[in-house]
Amino acid sequence: MKKSISLFVLLAVIALSKTAYCTIVGQLSTCPGYTLLVHDSTAAGVSSGGSWTSSNPSVATVMLSFGQITSVSPGTTIITYTGSSGVSTAVFTVNPAPAPITFTTLHVCTGSTISLSHPTSGGAWTSGGAGATVTSGGTVTGVTANATVGISYTLSPGCRSSVVVTVDPATAFARIETQVCPSGTGTWVGYPSGGTWSVSSPSVATIDPATGVMTGVSVGTSMVTYQISNACGLVSDTAVAKISGTLELPDFHYAIWSTGPDMRPGETMSLSVLSQYAGGTWTSSAPSIASVSAYAPYTMWGNVTAHSVGSANISYTLSNGTCPTVSLVKSIDVSNDCISGKAIFTSGDPGVVKVWLIKYNPVTHLLTAVDSAKIGGINQFTFGNVGTDSFRIKVSYDSLAAGTGAQPTYHNSSSYWNSASVIYHTSGVDDTGKNVVMMYGAITAGPGFISGDVTTGANKGTADYVPASGVLVFCVDNSTGAIIQSAYTNASGHYSFSGLPVDKTYRIYPEELNYLTTPNPVTLTSGTTSMTAAHFQKHSVSLTITPLLSYAGDVMSKMDISVFPVPADRVINIQWPQAASSYGHIEIADVWGRRVISKATDAAKGTEAVDVSTLSAGVYFLTFRSATVSYTTKVEVL
Numbered sequence: 001m002k003k004s005i006s007l008f009v010l011l012a013v014i015a016l017s018k019t020a021y022c023t024i025v026g027q028l029s030t031c032p033g034y035t036l037l038v039h040d041s042t043a044a045g046v047s048s049g050g051s052w053t054s055s056n057p058s059v060a061t062v063m064l065s066f067g068q069i070t071s072v073s074p075g076t077t078i079i080t081y082t083g084s085s086g087v088s089t090a091v092f093t094v095n096p097a098p099a100p101i102t103f104t105t106l107h108v109c110t111g112s113t114i115s116l117s118h119p120t121s122g123g124a125w126t127s128g129g130a131g132a133t134v135t136s137g138g139t140v141t142g143v144t145a146n147a148t149v150g151i152s153y154t155l156s157p158g159c160r161s162s163v164v165v166t167v168d169p170a171t172a173f174a175r176i177e178t179q180v181c182p183s184g185t186g187t188w189v190g191y192p193s194g195g196t197w198s199v200s201s202p203s204v205a206t207i208d209p210a211t212g213v214m215t216g217v218s219v220g221t222s223m224v225t226y227q228i229s230n231a232c233g234l235v236s237d238t239a240v241a242k243i244s245g246t247l248e249l250p251d252f253h254y255a256i257w258s259t260g261p262d263m264r265p266g267e268t269m270s271l272s273v274l275s276q277y278a279g280g281t282w283t284s285s286a287p288s289i290a291s292v293s294a295y296a297p298y299t300m301w302g303n304v305t306a307h308s309v310g311s312a313n314i315s316y317t318l319s320n321g322t323c324p325t326v327s328l329v330k331s332i333d334v335s336n337d338c339i340s341g342k343a344i345f346t347s348g349d350p351g352v353v354k355v356w357l358i359k360y361n362p363v364t365h366l367l368t369a370v371d372s373a374k375i376g377g378i379n380q381f382t383f384g385n386v387g388t389d390s391f392r393i394k395v396s397y398d399s400l401a402a403g404t405g406a407q408p409t410y411h412n413s414s415s416y417w418n419s420a421s422v423i424y425h426t427s428g429v430d431d432t433g434k435n436v437v438m439m440y441g442a443i444t445a446g447p448g449f450i451s452g453d454v455t456t457g458a459n460k461g462t463a464d465y466v467p468a469s470g471v472l473v474f475c476v477d478n479s480t481g482a483i484i485q486s487a488y489t490n491a492s493g494h495y496s497f498s499g500l501p502v503d504k505t506y507r508i509y510p511e512e513l514n515y516l517t518t519p520n521p522v523t524l525t526s527g528t529t530s531m532t533a534a535h536f537q538k539h540s541v542s543l544t545i546t547p548l549l550s551y552a553g554d555v556m557s558k559m560d561i562s563v564f565p566v567p568a569d570r571v572i573n574i575q576w577p578q579a580a581s582s583y584g585h586i587e588i589a590d591v592w593g594r595r596v597i598s599k600a601t602d603a604a605k606g607t608e609a610v611d612v613s614t615l616s617a618g619v620y621f622l623t624f625r626s627a628t629v630s631y632t633t634k635v636e637v638l
Contacts, residue, residue, distance in 0.1 A: 024081055024090035030071045031159035032097050038067040040081050040088055050083030059094050098123070098161045101153055107166050108132065108142040109232035115139055116151060116163070123155040132165050142231075145169035146192055168192070168230035172237040176224075177276070179247050180205065180216040184322025188212035188224060190237075195228030205243050216243040216322070247318055247326040249277060261373035262333040262384030263290065263306035264340075264430075271330060272301045273316060280318035286310060290332045306334040335384030337427055341434035343379040343395040345406060351397075352376040355436070357383045358392040358417075358513070366514050367392065367417060388427040392420045395436040406438045407486045408472060408511075413437040415474060415483060417513050441483045448500025448524040450475065451589070452534035453493045454510055454545070467493030468538045471510050471545075478505040478521055492587075492598070502526050508534050510545045520547035532589070532621050532632055563622060567636040570613045574624055576606055576631075586610060588635070589621045596620070612637050 026038030040050070052062045054069075056077035062069045069079065074096040080089045099119050108114045116125070116138040125134045131147025134140045140151055147167045154160035173191040180186035188197060190212060197207045199214075201222035207214045214224075220243055227236035263269055271292075273280070282292045282302040289310040295301035304314055312332050319325040343353055357371040371383050381393075394417075396408035410420030411434055425431050454468040471489045475497045476482065484506065487495045500506065503526060507519040515538065522531045535548040562575040574586065584603035588610065589595050596615060601608045610622075615637045623632045 023088050024067075024079060026067070028079075028090055029093040029095060029157065030069075031095050032071050032073055035068060035070045038069060038079070038090075040067075040083060042083070042085055050081055053080045053082075054078070054092075055080070060092055095157060095159050098153065098155050098159055101151070101161045101163050103163060105231065106163055107168050107231040108140055109168050109230070110142045110145045110170050112231065113139050113141050114165070114231075116153075118153045118161065120155060123153045123160075126152050126154065128152065128162075131167050140165055142167035145171075168232050170232040170235060172226055172228060172235045174224060174226035174237045174239050176214070176239070176241065178320060179323060180214055180241070180243055181245065181247070181320075181323035182216045182218055182243060184216050184320065186214050186216075188214060188226070190226040190228070192228060192230070195226050198225045198227075199223065199241065200225070205241050214241060219243055219245050244323070247320065247323040249273060249316070249318060249326055249328045260375050260381060261371065262335060262338065262382045263304070264336060264338055264382065264384070265306050265308055265334060267306050267382070269304040269306075269332075270295065270301055271304060271314060271316070273328065275300055277318055279320075280316050283315045283317065284312050285315070286312035289334055290314065304332060306332070309334050309336060333384045336430060337386060338382050338384045339386055339391060339393070339423060339425055339431045339434055340380065340382040341393065341411070341432070341436065343375070343381070344435050344437045345379070346438070347440070353379060353395055353397055355381045356394045357386070358394060360390045360392075360422075369394075369513075386425055386427075389425060391423045391425055392417065393423065393434055393436055394420075395438065405441060407441055407474070407483050409436055409439045411436045413439060415439055416509075416511055416517075418516065439483060441485050442477070444484055444501055445499055446501035447529045448502045448504075449496070449498045449530040449532070450500065450506060450508065450522050450524070450534055451494065451496035451530075451532045452508070452520075452536065454489050454495070454536045454538055455493050455548070456538045456540060467491065469493055471495075471512050471538070474509040474511060475500070476507040476509055476519070478507045492595075494595070500524060502529050508536075510536050510538075512538070512545065515543050515545050517545045518547060530621075532623070561624070561631050561633075563633055563635060567638045568612055569638045570611065572610045572612050572622065572635060574608050574610065574622070576603075576624065584608075585625050587623050588612070588615070589623070590618070 023041045024038055025041050027036050030036060051064055052067055054060055054062045054077045059073055059075035059077040060069050060071045062079055069092060071094040074094050076091055076093050078089055079092045102117045105114055125136060125138050127134045128150035129147065131144035132140050132142055132149040134151050144167055146169055149165050150162050151165050152160045152162040169192055174188055176186055176188050178186040196209045197212045199205055199207050199222045204218055204220040204222040205214050205216050222241045223238055224241045225236060225238050227234055260269060278300040280299060282294050284290055284292045289308050290304055290306050290312040292302045292304045292314050295303050313329050314332055315327045315329045317325060317327040343355060352374050354372060354374050356369045358367050359370045360367055373381060375381050393411040407415060409415060410417060412421045414420045423431060423434055454471045456466045456468050469489050469491045473487055473489065473495045474483055475485045477484055485497045489495045502524040505521055505523040507521055509519045510517050520534050522534050536545050537548045538545050564573050584601040586599045586601055586608060587595055588597040597610060599610060617638055620635050620637060621632055622635045
């Protein structure tokens with residue numbers, strides 16, 4: 001009897017060792033709503049080949065053939081794995097979820113804060129993105145407008161409650177998607193969405209307050225207002241709605257691989273309009289000379305291919321169903337009598353630049369731009385049907401603000417027309433490779449500032465000066481000859497350069513086609529960091545530009561001109577003794593040369609009051625100028 005009992009125990013032990021040979025490995029507790037993976041100890045990773053079960057699926061479920069557990073509700077359940085090597089079990093616990101986060105609002109303005117709280121202490125606050133931050137006390141700060149950020153509060157053993165906070169923008173933005181004609185419609189888009197629309201002139205256009213759909217009534221303009229209330233308050237934007245009698249198209253823009261303005265047989269060019277004018281059709285007046293096809297699916301791009309010598313008009317025609325049809329036309333010359341090359345930029349993204357073909361006139365002995373084009377991408381240009389003559393090529397950005405970077409440059413690499421390489425072209429000869437290697441200004445930093453004016457007229461009391469606008473002015477390092485900056489004179493003939501190192505001498509050089517320039521050297525020191533009277537006179541008869549070292553009025557004692565009170569609070573008074581029947585001009589510029597006040601006056605009065613109450617406190621430069629006076633002084637505004 002004892003022997004049979006011992007045999008039974010032995011068999012049971014053997015059976016138990018076969019069925020309980022492995023264990024379940026992995027995280028065995030979590031919070032409601034989470035999914036995780038476990039495996040048996042005989043597998044290197046996720047178990048396969050066996051089956052998984054949960055004793056209480058209301059607490060947690062497990063995939064039958066895969067150790068993926070999904071927690072459902074707080075409690076415990078037995079997870080069982082049955083495989084070829086035996087059976088293993090483990091207790092899986094689903095911990096209670098924390099209470100919800102308490103809040104008054106889940107919207108916060110950029111730069112402002114809201115407070116979140118939780119009834120259970122001891123947890124940790126975290127932010128799920130850079131759009132908003134949260135402190136250990138639950139204070140949320142909005143950082144990025146229009147961001148949505150998850151904010152969580154985590155308690156041991158890792159369960160958390162979360163909310164989503166929206167960062168509202170402090171500004172609104174409104175724009176129209178399409179052009180609108182009378183009886184036509186167009187949709188306005190507002191940011192952020194959800195606001196309301198209104199118009200100032202319903203007789204010109206009406207607008208749906210909720211959708212932003214505008215209906216044209218009559219030709220004219222109306223102010224459109226978009227406003228929305230958010231955590232920042234009532235934010236709004238206004239824009240002008242123009243109801244036109246016809247569609248409006250801008251000039252062609254050259255697309256990324258285009259050449260221009262002319263072509264050789266076999267060359268291709270891409271023309272484009274702005275994306276908001278997509279949907280038009282491309283046609284050619286002479287497809288055998290130059291054909292065109294839309295670049296699907298971007299209908300605002302048209303691919304032009306040159307086939308034979310001749311001329312063709314490439315047209316882009318647009319209609320939106322309510323406005324009359326309008327066409328934009330570009331004439332393409334296809335020729336074997338060409339001058340071509342590239343604008344080569346050694347650094348930076350050139351974007352769209354303008355290139356000029358400049359021709360010498362043997363009768364007038366003057367240079368004249370006879371053709372031009374805007375090019376982009378590979379910046380290749382082709383001028384056709386040029387004939388036998390001598391030419392120069394110039395490349396520049398279409399508009400150039402004062403600063404550093406690529407400077408206007410002639411072929412081959414010159415800043416000035418009189419030192420540019422001349423292209424002696426013979427009709428029928430294909431001149432290729434006439435590249436323009438762009439020159440660059442130096443990147444500088446310093447307190448130095450130089451400004452002045454370029455004017456025409458006598459400037460000596462016989463006539464009022466006339467501003468020379470659009471004159472290119474270079475700032476050159478006098479010792480090295482390197483270009484530092486360049487700028488164009490504005491409508492008042494004024495230019496300025498800032499951010500210049502001091503204890504250096506600069507050569508200021510106005511450059512204009514056909515004019516010979518005498519540079520003006522300007523020395524800046526640590527004691528004298530600015531020079532605001534580097535003026536030039538443009539002589540149209542002698543075709544020269546020379547430094548205007550003194551106006552007639554400059555010889556007058558500065559004691560003869562009074563500027564008071566200094567410092568000034570509300571008004572600065574100017575008095576001058578030489579009354580003259582001529583135009584006078586007063587301007588006030590900040591230390592960076594930016595004009596903040598510009599005012600015309602009758603120089604015969606001999607006095608003028610300038611309101612400076614709108615200016616910020618600081619130091620400014622006041623200039624008074626007439627036909628007989630040019631005077632600059634430093635003033636302080638309280």
